[in-house]
Amino acid sequence: xxxxxxxxxxxxxxxxxxxxxxxxxxxxxxxxxxxxxxxxxxxxxxxxxxxxxxxxxxxxxxxxxxxxxxxxxxxxxxxxxxxxxxxxxxxxxxxxxxxxxxxxxxxxxxxxxxxxxx
Amino acid sequence: xxxxxxxxxxxxxxxxxxxxxxxxxxxxxxxxxxxxxxxxxxxxxxxxxxxxxxxxxxxxxxxxxxxxxxxxxxxxxxxxxxxxxxxxxxxxxxxxxxxxxxxxxxxxxxx
Numbered sequence: 001x002x003x004x005x006x007x008x009x010x011x012x013x014x015x016x017x018x019x020x021x022x023x024x025x026x027x028x029x030x031x032x033x034x035x036x037x038x039x040x041x042x043x044x045x046x047x048x049x050x051x052x053x054x055x056x057x058x059x060x061x062x063x064x065x066x067x068x069x070x071x072x073x074x075x076x077x078x079x080x081x082x083x084x085x086x087x088x089x090x091x092x093x094x095x096x097x098x099x100x101x102x103x104x105x106x107x108x109x110x111x112x113x114x115x116x117x118x
Numbered sequence: 119x120x121x122x123x124x125x126x127x128x129x130x131x132x133x134x135x136x137x138x139x140x141x142x143x144x145x146x147x148x149x150x151x152x153x154x155x156x157x158x159x160x161x162x163x164x165x166x167x168x169x170x171x172x173x174x175x176x177x178x179x180x181x182x183x184x185x186x187x188x189x190x191x192x193x194x195x196x197x198x199x200x201x202x203x204x205x206x207x208x209x210x211x212x213x214x215x216x217x218x219x220x221x222x223x224x225x226x227x228x229x
Contacts, residue, residue: 004160006160034216034217042222043121043206043219043220043221043222044161044206044219045219046216046217046218049216091158093160093161095160095217106163106166107217108163109153109160109161109162110160111159111160112158112159112160114158
């Protein structure tokens with residue numbers, strides 16, 4: 001089945017620094033990837049939709065200059081949290097759509113990245 | 119952003135019991151999905167529903183797509199300890215569109 005990986009699985013950084021999170025589709029090419037944020041005991045909230053070769057589409061209220069998304073290849077999307085602050089501490093999860101699957105709307109989720117900003 | 123309302127918010131059940139949870143929306147969705155999330159992991163797809171009124175099973179899990187397209191139900195029969203986790207519904211308005219997630223139902227099973 002389709003597998004999506006994320007790296008790192010967890011990261012601790014100092015306030016003011018930037019952190020990059022990678023999302024990879026391991027056995028399929030993903031033209032579209034999605035980035036979600038999940039705070040403790042809450043649901044997943046979509047941050048942005050990442051399309052290969054074009055600019056990401058951000059959800060309302062998500063700062064595009066703070067959460068930089070790059071989808072440079074069909075198997076890799078990156079999320080960079082710039083000038084991170086403690087309130088950015090969260091669980092970041094990506095998903096990827098496999099266009100060759102029976103259902104083009106099927107999304108496969110990565111294992112998530114736990115970000116803690118001190 | 120919009121969220122789907124799930125109930126119950128959490129539940130404790132005994133091993134072997136059947137479980138029911140539902141998801142409601144003020145908007146119509148054309149696809150309903152049910153996911154399970156274990157602590158510290160990403161959600162895993164359990165069941166996908168594509169037609170109003172559709173009833174689909176996956177082992178001990180059964181889910182239904184509401185006739186109004188504004189709700190969905192998930193049933194788990196004969197619960198076991200590994201059913202522990204958070205169950206999320208998600209809706210899609212159309213093919214290749216983004217997912218809107220529910221508020222989640224936390225399931226805990228006592229032996």
